[in-house]
Amino acid sequence: EAGVAQSPRYKIIEKRQSVAFWCNPISGHATLYWYQQILGQGPKLLIQFQNNGVVDDSQLPKDRFSAERLKGVDSTLKIQPAKLEDSAVYLCASSLVRGMNTEAFFGQGTRLTVV
Amino acid sequence: AQTVTQSQPEMSVQEAETVTLSCTYDTSESNYYLFWYKQPPSRQMILVIRQEAYKQQNATENRFSVNFQKAAKSFSLKISDSQLGDTAMYFCAFILYAYSGAGSYQLTFGKGTKLSVIP
Numbered sequence: 001e002a003g004v005a006q007s008p009r010y011k012i013i014e015k016r017q018s019v020a021f022w023c024n025p026i027s028g029h030a031t032l033y034w035y036q037q038i039l040g041q042g043p044k045l046l047i048q049f050q051n052n053g054v055v056d057d058s059q060l061p062k063d064r065f066s067a068e069r070l071k072g073v074d075s076t077l078k079i080q081p082a083k084l085e086d087s088a089v090y091l092c093a094s095s096l097v098r099g100m101n102t103e104a105f106f107g108q109g110t111r112l113t114v115v
Numbered sequence: 116a117q118t119v120t121q122s123q124p125e126m127s128v129q130e131a132e133t134v135t136l137s138c139t140y141d142t143s144e145s146n147y148y149l150f151w152y153k154q155p156p157s158r159q160m161i162l163v164i165r166q167e168a169y170k171q172q173n174a175t176e177n178r179f180s181v182n183f184q185k186a187a188k189s190f191s192l193k194i195s196d197s198q199l200g201d202t203a204m205y206f207c208a209f210i211l212y213a214y215s216g217a218g219s220y221q222l223t224f225g226k227g228t229k230l231s232v233i234p
Contacts, residue, residue, distance in 0.1 A: 003159075033222075042119070042206050042224030043160070056219035089158060098220055100148045100210050101167065106160035 002026065004107035006092050012113045018080040021110045025073070025094030031055075032069055033104065034077050035091040043091055049075065050098060082114045117142045119207050119225035127231040128197045135182075136192045136228045138207030147211040149183065151192045154204040154227070163205070166190065194230075202232045 005024040013019050025032050030051050035043035046065065048056040051072035060067070064083070069075040079086055089109040095102045118141045128134035140149070151163040166174045166183050173181050178198075182191045190209075194201055207225045 040226065042208070042226050044224070045221060048219050056221065091158075091160065093160070100146070100212065100220055101165070102220075103162050103165075104160075104222065109158045111158075 004092055004094055004105050006090075006107035006110055008110055009108065010111050010113075012115060013082055015084055015114050016081040018078065019082055019112060020076050020078045021090050021092075021112075023075045023077070023092030023107060025075070025092070026105055029094035029096050029105070030072070031095045031098050031102075032075050033093040033095075034067055034075070035093065037089040037091055037109070039088070046077070055098070079112075082112075084114050087112055087114045117144075117209070117211065117221070117223045119209060119223055121207055121225035121228050123228045124226075125229045125231070127233055128194075129233050130197055130199060132197055133193060133195045134197055134230065136194075136205050136207075136230065138190045138192070138225060140188050140190065140207070140209050140223075140225075142188075142209065142211060144211045147209050149181075149190045150208045150210070150222075151179070151181070151190075152206045152208060152224075153201075154206060155202070160206070164192070197232045199232050199234060202230060204229050 032049040034046045037043040046060045047067045049069045052069045067077045091109045093104040093106045095104045120139045147168045149166045152160045164176045178195045180193045204227045206227045210222045
């Protein structure tokens with residue numbers, strides 16, 4: 001079974017530039033998550049999709065971050081404009097269904113450096 | 116607010132020995148699941164073990180076991196017969212159901228413990 005695919009693996013941009021990350025979840029997984037992991041901290045949920053609808057985006061900085069999941073499969077996360085504090089690893093995860101006992105499968109993440 | 120505290124930023128253990136990673140959490144909910152995730156240098160988070168809050172019996176997965184103390188809100192991970200491949204960041208996390216809005220299952224992570232297994 002193929003895992004969660006993310007690209008790019010690394011990205012370096014200057015502040016005020018824009019950047020986009022792509023995620024392809026495991027086939028058939030209805031739920032998709034984007035997490036932000038700042039160095040030295042645990043992942044923090046940014047947004048959660050159920051199929052192509054947003055379930056929870058309460059921690060997404062909506063003035064600069066946006067995300068979409070067209071057709072309930074692939075997803076993109078965009079930052080525009082980027083700030084220095086956005087430097088982090090952005091993790092995508094997916095799960096078969098929503099639930100407490102549902103295992104989330106993670107991709108390898110995109111390491112973003114804003115200079 | 117839901118919080119997870121891992122008080123040991125770094126730990127080391129000799130190969131083949133046993134090590135215990137500590138975790139405490141805070142929530143007013145009674146129904147939730149607890150997890151330990153492993154994050155090797157490749158950055159991919161991997162589920163190690165999970166525990167349902169309603170189950171008193173501690174979960175076990177091969178060399179990994181937990182000590183779940185619900186009243187104390189403590190959830191420690193024991194790794195027996197440590198192997199070099201166990202070297203990684205370990206994150207304690209719990210999930211509960213948030214009733215606000217459309218409702219979501221929110222997974223909250225601690226800051227992690229960096230475990231080094233020494234040959």
